[in-house]
Amino acid sequence: MVLVLWGTLAQVHLGTYPAQRIFFDSFFVFRRFGSMRIPIFPGGLTLGLAWIVNLSAAYVGQVRRHLHKVGLLISHLGLILLLAGQFFTQVFSIESHLPIQIGESQNYSESSRAVELVLIDKSNRDFDEVTSIPSGKLKAGELSLPRLGLTLSVKKYFPNAVLSMKPELGPSEATRGVGAKVHVEEAPTVTQDDEENVPSALVEVKDAQGSLGTWWVSSALGAPQSFNSNGKDYEIYLRPRRYYFPFTITLKEFHHDIYPGTDIPKNFSSLVSLIDPEANVKRDNLIYMNHPLRYRGYTFYQASFGNNDQLSVFAVVQNPFAISPYLGCAMVLLGLAWHFLVSLTAFLRKRS
Amino acid sequence: MKRSWPLLSLIVAAGILAASFFPKHRSTDMRLDDVAALPVLEGGRVKPLDTIARVSLLMIHGRQTVHLPQRTLTAFEWLMDVMFRPEEANRENVFRIDNPDVLGAIHMEQRKRPYYSFGELRPEFPTIEKQASEFQNLKSEQRSSYQRDIVNLFNRLILYHKLQNTLLVAQDKNDLEFLAQASAFSPVPEFDEKGKIAWTSMAQSLLNLKPAARPHPAVVAYALMGQAYHDFDPTSFNDALARYREWLLNLSYERSRVQAELLFNRVQPFYFSLVVYLLVAIFIFVSWIKPQIGFERAAHHLILLAYLVHTVGLFARMIIQARPPVTNLYSSAIFVGWMTVGLGLVLERLYKNGIGHLVAACLGFLTLIIAHHLSNSGDTLEMMRAVLDSNFWLATHVVCVTIGYSSTFLSGFLALVYILRKSFQGAPDDKSDVSFEKMVYGVVCFSMFFSFLGTILGGIWADQSWGRFWGWDPKENGALLIVLWNAFILHARWSKTANRTMFMVLAVFGNIVTSFSWFGVNMLGIGLHSYGFMEETFIWLIAFMASQLLVMGLGTWLNFSHKK
Numbered sequence A: 001m002v003l004v005l006w007g008t009l010a011q012v013h014l015g016t017y018p019a020q021r022i023f024f025d026s027f028f029v030f031r032r033f034g035s036m037r038i039p040i041f042p043g044g045l046t047l048g049l050a051w052i053v054n055l056s057a058a059y060v061g062q063v064r065r066h067l068h069k070v071g072l073l074i075s076h077l078g079l080i081l082l083l084a085g086q087f088f089t090q091v092f093s094i095e096s097h098l099p100i101q102i103g104e105s106q107n108y109s110e111s112s113r114a115v116e117l118v119l120i121d122k123s124n125r126d127f128d129e130v131t132s133i134p135s136g137k138l139k140a141g142e143l144s145l146p147r148l149g150l151t152l153s154v155k156k157y158f159p160n161a162v163l164s165m166k167p168e169l170g171p172s173e174a175t176r177g178v179g180a181k182v183h184v185e186e187a188p189t190v191t192q193d194d195e196e197n198v199p200s201a202l203v204e205v206k207d208a209q210g211s212l213g214t215w216w217v218s219s220a221l222g223a224p225q226s227f228n229s230n231g232k233d234y235e236i237y238l239r240p241r242r243y244y245f246p247f248t249i250t251l252k253e254f255h256h257d258i259y260p261g262t263d264i265p266k267n268f269s270s271l272v273s274l275i276d277p278e279a280n281v282k283r284d285n286l287i288y289m290n291h292p293l294r295y296r297g298y299t300f301y302q303a304s305f306g307n308n309d310q311l312s313v314f315a316v317v318q319n320p321f322a323i324s325p326y327l328g329c330a331m332v333l334l335g336l337a338w339h340f341l342v343s344l345t346a347f348l349r350k351r352s
Numbered sequence B: 001m002k003r004s005w006p007l008l009s010l011i012v013a014a015g016i017l018a019a020s021f022f023p024k025h026r027s028t029d030m031r032l033d034d035v036a037a038l039p040v041l042e043g044g045r046v047k048p049l050d051t052i053a054r055v056s057l058l059m060i061h062g063r064q065t066v067h068l069p070q071r072t073l074t075a076f077e078w079l080m081d082v083m084f085r086p087e088e089a090n091r092e093n094v095f096r097i098d099n100p101d102v103l104g105a106i107h108m109e110q111r112k113r114p115y116y117s118f119g120e121l122r123p124e125f126p127t128i129e130k131q132a133s134e135f136q137n138l139k140s141e142q143r144s145s146y147q148r149d150i151v152n153l154f155n156r157l158i159l160y161h162k163l164q165n166t167l168l169v170a171q172d173k174n175d176l177e178f179l180a181q182a183s184a185f186s187p188v189p190e191f192d193e194k195g196k197i198a199w200t201s202m203a204q205s206l207l208n209l210k211p212a213a214r215p216h217p218a219v220v221a222y223a224l225m226g227q228a229y230h231d232f233d234p235t236s237f238n239d240a241l242a243r244y245r246e247w248l249l250n251l252s253y254e255r256s257r258v259q260a261e262l263l264f265n266r267v268q269p270f271y272f273s274l275v276v277y278l279l280v281a282i283f284i285f286v287s288w289i290k291p292q293i294g295f296e297r298a299a300h301h302l303i304l305l306a307y308l309v310h311t312v313g314l315f316a317r318m319i320i321q322a323r324p325p326v327t328n329l330y331s332s333a334i335f336v337g338w339m340t341v342g343l344g345l346v347l348e349r350l351y352k353n354g355i356g357h358l359v360a361a362c363l364g365f366l367t368l369i370i371a372h373h374l375s376n377s378g379d380t381l382e383m384m385r386a387v388l389d390s391n392f393w394l395a396t397h398v399v400c401v402t403i404g405y406s407s408t409f410l411s412g413f414l415a416l417v418y419i420l421r422k423s424f425q426g427a428p429d430d431k432s433d434v435s436f437e438k439m440v441y442g443v444v445c446f447s448m449f450f451s452f453l454g455t456i457l458g459g460i461w462a463d464q465s466w467g468r469f470w471g472w473d474p475k476e477n478g479a480l481l482i483v484l485w486n487a488f489i490l491h492a493r494w495s496k497t498a499n500r501t502m503f504m505v506l507a508v509f510g511n512i513v514t515s516f517s518w519f520g521v522n523m524l525g526i527g528l529h530s531y532g533f534m535e536e537t538f539i540w541l542i543a544f545m546a547s548q549l550l551v552m553g554l555g556t557w558l559n560f561s562h563k564k
Helices: A001-015 A014-022 A042-063 A070-092 A322-349 B005-019 B032-036 B049-061 B075-084 B099-105 B118-136 B145-166 B173-181 B202-208 B218-232 B234-249 B255-267 B269-291 B295-322 B331-352 B355-377 B393-426 B430-466 B474-494 B500-524 B534-564
Strands: A030-034 A034-042 A094-101 A105-121 A131-134 A142-146 A150-158 A161-162 A183-186 A199-208 A211-217 A225-229 A232-258 A265-276 A281-288 A291-297 A298-306 A310-320 B039-043 B047-048 B063-068 B073-074 B092-094 B115-117 B189-190 B197-200
Touching: A001 B474, A001 B500, A014 A030, A030 B032, A030 B115, A034 A042, A034 B118, A042 A070, A042 A281, A094 A232, A094 A298, A105 A225, A131 A232, A131 B295, A150 A183, A183 B331, A199 A225, A199 A232, A199 B197, A199 B255, A211 A225, A211 A232, A232 A298, A232 A310, A232 B075, A265 A298, A265 A310, A265 B355, A281 A298, A281 B118, A298 B430, A322 B118, A322 B430, B005 B063, B005 B269, B005 B295, B032 B049, B032 B075, B032 B099, B032 B197, B032 B234, B047 B049, B047 B145, B047 B255, B049 B063, B049 B075, B049 B092, B049 B355, B063 B075, B073 B075, B075 B145, B092 B145, B099 B118, B115 B118, B118 B145, B173 B202, B189 B202, B189 B218, B197 B202, B202 B218, B218 B234, B255 B269, B255 B295, B269 B295, B269 B355, B295 B331, B295 B355, B331 B393, B331 B430, B355 B393, B355 B430, B393 B430, B393 B500, B430 B500, B474 B500
Parallel strands: none
Antiparallel strands: A030 A034, A094 A105, A094 A310, A105 A131, A105 A232, A142 A150, A150 A199, A161 A183, A199 A211, A225 A232, A232 A265, A265 A281, A291 A298, A298 A310, B039 B047, B063 B073, B092 B115, B189 B197
């Protein structure tokens, strides 16, 4: 309870997601003392696991002695299932979003927070070869890519930055590309839920011949920046991490209904077409509030919209453990209801 | 007399209730009650003009009647003045301003009765607008109380101004376009291409007119009534009204719902119940001091009447809104009250010791007072936002969670009564103590079930809607705290770690946890259930929590002093 209260209050000034990462999605809550990070309190994962162990131990101990309290035993088993399911969900589920314009087709979704550094080899006419480096590996240092014959030297990595074009601040640290005209300054990570970080990195690309130049890459710099090495043309970007799925979603229509004479939204709905060549599926679906599209382990929810109702944004979730809370809760409720009825009948019988 | 006065008190209360059903404006020459019943569209739903009057006056004035030196105006009479006798309305002191900083900024002095007229505020409008526009962009929890109050004053002035414009007509096209933007509600039931009703403003209707066509009957009616009201001409007024009402008979709209709402507004069932619950609580206290002279019987009759009215009011809201009972913070307070009183009555039936009635009356009164204070900021029958537009989940998740709140408060309050009685009575009364413990225990078990069920249903709703069962949203965390606490108390009792008195102390803490979860998390300004910071509410919340801590301290001291 202390953890939940502390974490909730921390959400106010840290933002809901950062606080969640620190308090609930972690094994320990850390605090900095000088240059060291000391764990000062158990985090959500530790407490959750401890609870599961506690319940299981109690379960094993109690089963034999209290078999008549079947209801309670069932509900505690359900609780174990619920907690374990949530633990696995936290660790394994992937949440992303899919912004899509009317008429557009897409076969990947993007992470709301994670970015990837990509090098796209555009030398082949029929396909692009994409080498992707997740943001976790983008700390300052050297990254060697032997297959491409390139080495990336990450000079700076900012989880959040402010980009500006200010010639008076002198030459940019980048030597090539759009970034050469841009000044990038590190900024503190955002704490408001409706703001987004702008991750940015200063990267030097070297091949066998030496340095090819230094580029600024950032989620705010979407324009192509390219170089040539070993006769191949590459483009380099820092973009939201992509999750590809084996089918294509096309947005055909989007409707935003409001109550007449007000701004209050009544309903959002998207008509999408789902095309899956592997499974030979080609059909339309309506995605709207409280009615997601579930297909092949992916679930698409109507999350948001924009661009004057031309853009629909879906939340995409892959969670193989999605069924666990339903099972766990059903068990708990069954057990509790059973126990309540048993106790109630005993109580009423005693009174009469 | 001794025997029959409890029954008499019931008859009197019922009589007062019956009287409230009758229209209030019978004595005037102009048939204002019929005007109050006229349908208009506002906030996305069709409602009687009466609702517009009451809600607007509540927002501007804080009350539903205006007390002037010579007379008292009902909300509807006030609205008629605002719309049709503006010079007079602008002289009436209706704008409530308490904040001395706001008054200072507009060069007004504080008064004994803090009400100011539109006329005296109008010259200060540029100042107010300038100040408010600076702060509009800040989030509500970032504003200081001065900033919040001045933005609030600005919005109320805009509302008043819009009300004045809504039923005006003009000749000039530019004037009409301005008026079409500056309307507070849409009184004209026009028909769109598909033949469905599309309510518009007077000005828009005139703008839509094809050349040489006659204006819409509603426009004609309101214009004539306005002129007649202004000229104190009851004959023309009633004439225009009667013709419009006849035209309306052929219109197919939500007539019965509008009429139900009109009646609901008149009767004010929750206000009636609130007063009677208070009376019942007082009667029960008196009956402890002076038993056997009928106060228990009177209390028994009256609480049943109050509960009946409370129930009918709750169901009326459901019918008018066509929604399950809990749709916003206001209705959650009404429902918590209804549930706690109902459970208290059940307890009284089972144990017959007067405690059930006492707790029911006190909690009924307290929750309805909370609801009353929540009704000042707008239409409590508002429309639901898109993601909440699911009657199934509203009826299951929200109701279960609210039942969980109710029962946790009930057990906490019972425990509080136990501790206070034990502290002040001293003499051990085992039979009564045992039945108290059984009551609290039973209610905590009930609470455990429903708060857990409600929280789980919330998770399932979230999974269906956004793809994640649990998101550590502050409201979810609050609900989790209630479930954890209920489980903790029960386990403490079962494992005999807590004796009877400490069990009561722990149950009282449940009040603190529930009030944090119900109100506290809304004020943190983050997450999906945020309503923004409300300063006065925060102070009451802290005061309430402190009071509960005091009772807990008392109980703990009681426990350890008895052990010696």
